[in-house]
Amino acid sequence: MPEIVFDSVEKSYGPTRVLEPFDLHLADSEFTVLVGPSGCGKSTTLRILAGLETLSGGEITFDGNPISHLDPKARDIAMVFQDYALYPHMNIAKNMSFALRLKKVAKSEIDERVQRTADLLNIGHLLDRKPAELSGGQRQRVAMGRAMVRDAGTFLFDEPLSNLDAKLRAKMRTELAEMRNTIDKNMVYVTHDQVEAMTLGDRIVVMANGVIQQQGTPEDLFKSPVNKFVAGFIGSPTMNFLDGDLTDVGGTMTVAGDGFSLPLSDALAARLRTHGGKAVTLGLRPSSITLEETAGAAIDLRVIVAEYLGAQSVLVTRCGTEDVLVEANSATPIAPGTIRTFGVLTDELMVFDRTSGLRI
Amino acid sequence: MLANANRLTPYLFLAPAILILAVALMYPVGYMIWASFLDWNPSQRIAEADFVGLRNYTNLFSDAAFLESLGVTLRFAAVVVTVEMVLGVGLALLLDRQLRGMTILRTVFILPMMIAPIVVGLMWRYMYHPTVGILNRTLKSMGLDPVPWLSDGGWAFTSVVIADVWQWTPFIFILSLAALQSLPKSAMEAARIDGATGWQLIFYIKLPLMMPVLIVTALLRLIDAFKVLEVILVMTNGGPGLSTEILALRISRTASEFRELGYAAAMSNLLLILLMVLTLAMFFYGKIMDARAARIRAEAEEAV
Ligand SMILES: Nc1ncnc2c1ncn2[C@@H]1O[C@H](COP(=O)(O)OP(=O)(O)OP(=O)(O)O)[C@@H](O)[C@H]1O
Numbered sequence A: 001m002p003e004i005v006f007d008s009v010e011k012s013y014g015p016t017r018v019l020e021p022f023d024l025h026l027a028d029s030e031f032t033v034l035v036g037p038s039g040c041g042k043s044t045t046l047r048i049l050a051g052l053e054t055l056s057g058g059e060i061t062f063d064g065n066p067i068s069h070l071d072p073k074a075r076d077i078a079m080v081f082q083d084y085a086l087y088p089h090m091n092i093a094k095n096m097s098f099a100l101r102l103k104k105v106a107k108s109e110i111d112e113r114v115q116r117t118a119d120l121l122n123i124g125h126l127l128d129r130k131p132a133e134l135s136g137g138q139r140q141r142v143a144m145g146r147a148m149v150r151d152a153g154t155f156l157f158d159e160p161l162s163n164l165d166a167k168l169r170a171k172m173r174t175e176l177a178e179m180r181n182t183i184d185k186n187m188v189y190v191t192h193d194q195v196e197a198m199t200l201g202d203r204i205v206v207m208a209n210g211v212i213q214q215q216g217t218p219e220d221l222f223k224s225p226v227n228k229f230v231a232g233f234i235g236s237p238t239m240n241f242l243d244g245d246l247t248d249v250g251g252t253m254t255v256a257g258d259g260f261s262l263p264l265s266d267a268l269a270a271r272l273r274t275h276g277g278k279a280v281t282l283g284l285r286p287s288s289i290t291l292e293e294t295a296g297a298a299i300d301l302r303v304i305v306a307e308y309l310g311a312q313s314v315l316v317t318r319c320g321t322e323d324v325l326v327e328a329n330s331a332t333p334i335a336p337g338t339i340r341t342f343g344v345l346t347d348e349l350m351v352f353d354r355t356s357g358l359r360i
Numbered sequence B: 001m002l003a004n005a006n007r008l009t010p011y012l013f014l015a016p017a018i019l020i021l022a023v024a025l026m027y028p029v030g031y032m033i034w035a036s037f038l039d040w041n042p043s044q045r046i047a048e049a050d051f052v053g054l055r056n057y058t059n060l061f062s063d064a065a066f067l068e069s070l071g072v073t074l075r076f077a078a079v080v081v082t083v084e085m086v087l088g089v090g091l092a093l094l095l096d097r098q099l100r101g102m103t104i105l106r107t108v109f110i111l112p113m114m115i116a117p118i119v120v121g122l123m124w125r126y127m128y129h130p131t132v133g134i135l136n137r138t139l140k141s142m143g144l145d146p147v148p149w150l151s152d153g154g155w156a157f158t159s160v161v162i163a164d165v166w167q168w169t170p171f172i173f174i175l176s177l178a179a180l181q182s183l184p185k186s187a188m189e190a191a192r193i194d195g196a197t198g199w200q201l202i203f204y205i206k207l208p209l210m211m212p213v214l215i216v217t218a219l220l221r222l223i224d225a226f227k228v229l230e231v232i233l234v235m236t237n238g239g240p241g242l243s244t245e246i247l248a249l250r251i252s253r254t255a256s257e258f259r260e261l262g263y264a265a266a267m268s269n270l271l272l273i274l275l276m277v278l279t280l281a282m283f284f285y286g287k288i289m290d291a292r293a294a295r296i297r298a299e300a301e302e303a304v
């Protein structure tokens, strides 16, 4: 399956620039996840790759061959559309088999493949219906099935699970994860869902406002985000950000702000010494704050609400005027309204330049 | 009591409209039906005419001229609607794209439809004129033989068809274009990704999705084609011979030239029945589609 390279690809609609020039390298058989807030250009990127939109600059190559002049048909791509895009006049079986029928695949094989895929997606009993007679989630599964019956080299998924209930979504996610490991295809997957992005992606590409912020493995993005945006986007519950100033307290680099003063680890301090500015934003993951105050640097937080999730709870607390999320074991009862000292694992802190947002 | 009154209220409000409709529509139709049973000369008052029962109708089927005229009408309608559908839909498929100047082009395309039929007839008659008409002049300048556009039976029919196609293709074109532009764009994109070529896209996606509109359009045109009169009246007046004498023309001649009002009424009724059948076909097409959708839904529900 092709190695796909975007070489300074850009896209404008008239005067509006939707995608800034970007480079992207999708290795053979890689599962790439595009994430980013609504309107950042994820669908546009997929549509350019599929050949549904022309690009305004740059070039896309498959194994080194430029393809931007090629029809969608010639790109050997299957796609799940964000709005399903089913054929309204065909029943589900016909919808799913359309590409195979155009390719003149033998009827018995078509039937077999359609049935197998439909059963996998739990839509086997709907094959005779028209799309208008299905629920949103069922249509979405048909859209998924229509792509999956095909034997394309590259699969594009535009938020394919967004309309499914939690249980079905988890099942489909497993299914996709398995597909990713067993079949040797390129997959590009757009999602809003943290868990989907982290569990499925070999590589995650974080986009915002038509600009790729960072790309890398899920671990890369989680452990070393390049900026505040990526740090805030990857990980659930989301990272807490506290504005503070760098100070030197008795030889220890410390970030102090409204209601907190946290010492930095030596490694971080070393990096910060060469950094000129004083105004920074501190990033703490909810998982880096523990109930044991002795586990790290102390911070006093007022607990506002405790969101019970089962074994874990997310505590919404306040530090000065900022909300701070804390991930805590539900075993320890915590009454809302109390002020409590928590321990911060200072090794896991991140510091961002407050003006540029870049991680230091 | 009150409930009863409430149920009647709508009819009360409808009553004036129904009354006017009854008078304006049913009276002439009833008059025509009654007349078709009479041997009625325009110099007589209707009460003086002899009642002849179904004779007018039975005569119709042994009247070679009438049958010829019916044949011409059927042939004309079939040819005209087929050609117009193919051209109109074809043009719509061609011009369904965002190009500069397309709006102006579309407007130009629908101009013929806006011209009064009499004017269209006159215009074409001049163009078909054997010596000074633009068509024969052009042929001549190219060194070709002139064509007897309106003076030869076979050609006259073709000429009349051409004029009608010229005037009414735009009708099909704009309706098809509207249908095309309201098709779901994303289904088209999905088909392109699924590997459909341009033609496959047209035959498997666009045309099937346009079909309900196309069927209604074709029926509307068909009904209209059965009633065409003015253009042909002006161009050929039915000639040469009976080659272009469509039913409407035959009826008007029977009434005004042969002065057989009863007979003309019988013809009109037959035409009316023909049109009624078409209209009902259209109506039932809609019904059948609805019923089909309902049945599928019911089956689907059962299957759950
Ligand atoms: N045809 C168009 N003309 C002008 N602007 C467009 C067009 N299509 C998309 N855009 C703009 O391009 C930007 C990116 O759109 P895109 O559909 O790629 O977003 P997205 O990341 O997929 O968002 P979502 O998560 O909501 O699906 C948006 O700001 C949108 O308004």
Ligand SMILES: [Mg+2]
Pocket (backbone or CB within 6 Å): A042, A043, A044, A082, A158
């Ligand atoms: Mg999108």
